[in-house]
Amino acid sequence: MKTVKTVTGRTDHVVVVGAGLAGLSCALHLLGAGRRVTVLERGTQPGGRAGVLRSGGYRIDTGPTVLTMPDLLDEALAAGGSSLRERLDLVRLDPAYRAEFADGTAIDVHSDPDRMEAQIRSVAGPAEAAGYRRLRSWLEKVYRAQMHSFIDANFDSPLGLLGADLARLAALGGFGRLGPRIGSFLHDDRLRRIFSFQSLYAGVAPARALAAYAVIAYMDTVAGVWFPRGGMHAVPRALASAAAQAGAGLRYGRAVVSLERGPSGRVVAVRTADGGRTPCDAVVITADLPAAHRLLGRRPRRAVPLRWSPSAFLLHLGTDRRWDRLAHHTLSFGAAWESTFTELTRSGRVMSDPSLLVTNPTATDPALAPPGRHLHHVLAPCPNLQTGPIDWARTAPAYRDSLVRELERRGLEGLGEAVVFERVVTPADWLAQGHGAGTPFSAAHTLAQTGPFRPRNLVPGEENVVLAGCGTTPGVGVPTVLVSGKLAAARITGGTRATGARTVPRDAGRGVRSGARP
Template identity: 50%
Template sequence: MSRVVVVGAGLAGLAAACHLAGRGHEVLVTERESLPGGRAGRLESAGFVFDTGPSVLTMPQLIADTLGAAGVRMSDVLTLRRLDPAYRAVYADGSTLRVPADRAAMRAEIAAASGPVDAAAYDRFVDWLEQLYDAEWSRFIDRNFDTALDLVSSPRAAARLLRLGAFGRLGPAVRRRFADPRLHRLFSFQALYAGLSPDDALALYAVITYMDTVQGVWYPDGGMHAIPAALAAAVEKAGGQIRYGADVTEILRRGDTGAVAGVRLSGGETERADAVVLTPDLPVAYRRLLPELRPPRAVRKGTYSPSAVVWHLGVRGRVHDDIAHHNIHFGHEWASAFDALLHDGRLMPDPSRLVTVPSRSDPGAAPPGASTLFVLEPVPNLTAGPDWSTEAGPMRERLLQFLDGAGYPTDIVAEEMVTPLDWERGGLHLGTPFSLAHTFGQTGPFRPPNVEKRVPGVFFAGSGTVPGVGVPMVLISGKLAADRIGSYLGTGPR
């Protein structure tokens, strides 16, 4: 039986472990923290429960597939509920738009707010999104690449993407389809998930818009941390082992071939391994565990996504009935705000912000009569921007003023603010939780590979490698790493 050590019990590592254990490998997951989840962690304070990582969940079938790989049915361990609306969008002029779960209801929402022409355009827009998704998913997202030539291994798919305009820019593609500028923002802000402005992102990233606004946004009973908890239980049920409080400090190699032989833990003990999956942020993984190797160019000199300030708040009082689980507050500025953030390395002068209210869907997230809030503002990563040792206080005051003006309760009982400095202390390069931006030169086969050929048996999973950033993508990255190991060890994926 082959033995695989997975370093890190975040979503990518747990996904890899589910697939590996389900395929018959002996699996050990090492995690330096005391609970699973990695960035998808959990914090409790004064009776409030905060999810410290991703707040928006799409593509639940990928969670079901990952659990299924370990022989576990999702319905037995995790309950997901579709949010309706997926989002409430609030604009600087005071108007609002909701994104209902039903396509016909979304069309009606657009008709009422923007008129019949844009409502009709919505149907054509969804058709376009579905075609993009169909052309991209299996051939360009859910697959391993060995060389850039793999891009033309499916010439029909590539030609179809060209016909669909996938290699144009997302912002102009959306503007061509709708007249109402509010819809331009609603259907293109997702580019920021890829670390880019809508006018810089390739139109192929409209698949994120498709996941968000068509396939829907979901929320687990018990909060987002219920996902890694379910995956960890599945790993153990499939025969894998998870060791918490275990920090890997060295990759051990064979003297004859240089291939992986195991890992050394911070306490000095060693664990044998035929293969190792590394899930720390790639620059950190190379620096700490592969210091003798020169990292790939994209890791060293690539374009990294902006960061974010996240403010977790436990407040007295319940939110008003018109406030949704996810609320996007768009600033008046748009292009200039992205220019400041992405090109000038400055705080957005008129920022757009996401406010998530977990207690809206999970009463257990807050004490009776109280609310849990998650406030996110995009900010530059640590290559530029303010000094967060002094800027955190003023940022808190601005966010507090914003929440109060937007009608949220602000009688604070518990709080935790996370700045780029905190992300960096947590092991994220340049203080960004969003890793390498999805520029064309950092997408698909041009993204850092998930196999380190100079050390046979070392593989990667997570947002820095293929296919990229976001909960769906890192779950896929775990499967792709498991596929690589199957090929390396001669067992193959099942």
């Protein structure tokens, strides 16, 4: 077990800034290690990015809609003396996704290997089905090589990468490029997209992303996708309830505005906009990097400026009808592919032939909408405001209409007329919420911003300040921000991390069932 740096001096009372998934995970792991914890949250409820909008009888998840690796939730809850089974009612989605393509074909993505092999055999033939089996085996090996040593691990320098797992990952081709590596198993362009589009979550096109980021495809297509009854916001509610029961002080409506330092420069208290002062021995900041840097009063020195991930244009639509062709999650791919990533990451233009994620949560939990109504989230990746400084106040209405027309053309007939409630979210809205460059996906996972090269959670020059969240290690996504909270706690407690997450069995939760979809 390697030794990593930790906060020095007393750490009896820790203030966590932010009650998002990272902050709540951190709080639970700190509580489990015997620390006293106060969580200060600027909003009126827990969740951070994983928030909720309640309006007109709708409960709308305003952040992530895809839940994978729920065992990491169980680990955080267990640290606070609770469990996933007690706190959440999870549904395992089957299919995890439905993928629809420009040629009119569709492929259901199953985490069960036999069902997925049969699906691929039926749409792409026996050779591709055999390639899927080889790919699945490779994905499992990539996951095992990474989880313990690279994802669920603190680093003080690149030397921390050295070890047997690094050699295993290299031997697996993890330092090559994702797109070509997936292509070595599968030749059907539709299947290549299904197993490589996830790199967009990391802010890099598949052709340029490290093959190691196939670990995200493992989480989606092998470990499985889940949905909590009550919506994704049920996750932070469960974590906050468990933290409060374990003794954390959760204070909402407390926007942190400054850190008070003692004579040595050590942070001794946190001050809030309402004039409050909370003494502390250590601080964990989970705000996005620009806000964290403002609190610290400085930006860490980097040889290369941070590069931000693409952003997202969101439509939250309440409708008076549903479309049977939609699964809980439907990937609607355009004909374009490489040019799409060029537009998002280099040209700074909206997608000319968009690939979209359409989530229909009321297919699994009808209670999220009023009786007779249905909820749809349409996520269109778009450039961040640094890559594409688009005037969204002027552009958003027309872009919204173009997406609705495109979805109608792709089979959601009458969508525009069926909308009875809507909310539009643009990069300008993400920027107003404090997200760097107007993206909720924070810093991209380029090679120079991955692992020990990503902004570290132990801040240089700060004796008792730690960072958590998607801008620091290990990175973007629900599983990784939960891990980031645990790693931040370990920087304070000196505790060791678990040996890596396991996949939650099918009977986890209070009545797990497969999603009933056609």
